[in-house]
Amino acid sequence: MFVMAELSFKDRVVIITGAGGGLGRVYALEFAKRGAKVVVNDLGVASSGEGKDQKAADKVVNEIKAAGGVAVANYDSVEDGEKIVATALNSFGRIDVLINNAGVLRDVSFGKMSDADWDLVYRVHTKGAFKLTRAAWNHMRDNKFGRIIMTSSAAGLYGNFGQANYSAMKMSLVGLSNTLAQEGKARNIHCNAIAPVAASRMTETIMPPEILELMKPEYVVPLVLYLCHESTTETGSVFEIGAGWVSKVRLQRSAGVFIPQITAEKVKEQFEAISDFSNPQYPTSAPESVSGIMSAVNQPSQVKFKQTPAAAAAAAPAAPAAAAAASVKVEGFKSSEIFDTIQKTIATNGADLVKKINGVYHIKVTQGSKAQTWTIDLKNGTGSIAVGETAKQNVTISAADADFVDIMTGKLNPQTAFMKGKLKIQGNMGLATKLGNIMQKSKL
Incomplete structure (x- = not known):
């Protein structure tokens, strides 16, 4: 019987932010179990960003050491990324994997959102990921190895009522991840974004208990382990994951319509065709996106200006009356x-x-x-x-x-x-x- 070899992280140095509980804690325990040396970063704040307690990080470090693993605690804010990286370098001499996991929530409808609500979420999610990743970047470049995970969210990908701040920051991390994937590829630095659904301090207040039980952090960790392994070449991708279900997400656009001498009125006339996704395209880079537009401009004769439904109806012969459809009612079924x-x-x-x-x-x-x-x-x-x-x-x-x-x-x-x-x-x-x-x- 074929047995798949376990993905090992022996002697790899891993920084995990927000690792004092929830998803971050499970990341730390699993990486350590597989041989990694782990920097457990956590301020010990509430999900709203208030308070501070070093016990959260210390507890996870003690769990790892009790199991025979290697770990060190760090209590700095992600805005002080240089200090977190310094902990890794001083303790273990290098940095191989970075999991940007720390986060806070300040949920409120947009009309009632204060500058403080916006700024806190920005500082932790976007600025924090930037500061920490930048501090680790050149060390990874010098070592010609790096694996980075940005934690996005369904709220970032699709929006969510009452989370304008959180949604904006989570989508910004997708853009950051995509660019770092391109800049780091030549130096074997891979960067991917995940949109996890997992029980945590942030989700326990918005999901019922029976759903939280199915959303264990343990169901998210395997994908991150795979993406961070030295044998994995995947980079610049976005994944949704939760409850053992994994899906890769990509941008889709319609085939589009070239409108000669474009006006607002012509856009209105062609809007149904503009929104037609029956023949979609999947651009994967900014140059590829622009190339599609340039192709339409340079070869307009090959891009059809679609006839409006009204014009098509006027030109088409009258259709015969359709026969009445058979009933779909079945007795005994509501x-x-x-x-x-x-x-x-x-x-x-x-x-x-x-x-x-x-x-x-x-x-x-x-x-x-x-x-x-x-x-x-x-x-x-x-x-x-x-x-x-x-x-x-x-x-x-x-x-x-x-x-x-x-x-x-x-x-x-x-x-x-x-x-x-x-x-x-x-x-x-x-x-x-x-x-x-x-x-x-x-x-x-």
Whole structure:
């Protein structure tokens, strides 16, 4: 039987900020367990950035030493990055891995956000990561080895109500990570960003206990270990991770439209085509992004100016009346009402949904000992919904009848249902999340 060799960090020197608890603590313990010499940095402040207590870092160092590992505590602020790096150099003589993990929250709606709320989150997340990484950078360059992790967040990638400060700083770390990946590649310095979902002092106040149990920090650490290992070449990437689920995130843009002698009115006329993601592109660098624009400018004849829907409708022959769709109601299933509403939505907005979603769903619903499958086809034609498995699916979603109704009507959070096992998904996870488009259009 083949046994995969354990990823070793023997004699590597690792700095971990915010390592006195939560995710940082688990990082420190696991790196030390695998042979690394660890600098455990923590001010011992509350999640709001208040107070100071050296016991947090000391406790983790003692845990590591009790297990036979090597570690030293550091109590400096991440804004004093030079001092943290000095601790690593004075204690171990080098620096190989840097995990920018420290963070604080000052959640408040934007209209009520004070300068202090903004500045504190900036200093810890953005400025702190900059100061510490810059202090370590030239040492890594000289050694021709470095692994850096920036901790972003879903709030940074997508925004989150009441977290304008936190969201802005977390997205700034993605830009910093992408640039450092390019500048460091020639010297074997790799930098990646992660958007973890893990139980911590910052999440324990906003997530229910049953979800926190599924979001253990231990489920995030393996990805970071892999990204920081000497054998790993991955750099300049962003990953979402939580509860054992790992996903790589990338930027997507539509194919775009070249508009000769562009005006606001022409933009309005072409906006649907501008927003059409049916043939997406995935630029990975600023030059690549600009090259797409320059290609359109230099070869405008190859970039079609799309006809507006109104003009297309006027030019097209009248379509024959469509036959009435077969009923999707099945006796004994409350979900039938949901599917009936979706059918009406597809009848009026099917073409738009096909453009946005481009996929086929099998929805398997159980009611006691009975089970029924519906197929929602938003990939072909103008879309359709039917009872049974009438087309090859891209994703299969399974739920009990009552749970599916609650999810589709907004009474049950899909993520909560998924984590509790009430919602099961097989296939394209990203496509499953697009069910929200159907919910929104159907006004369920």
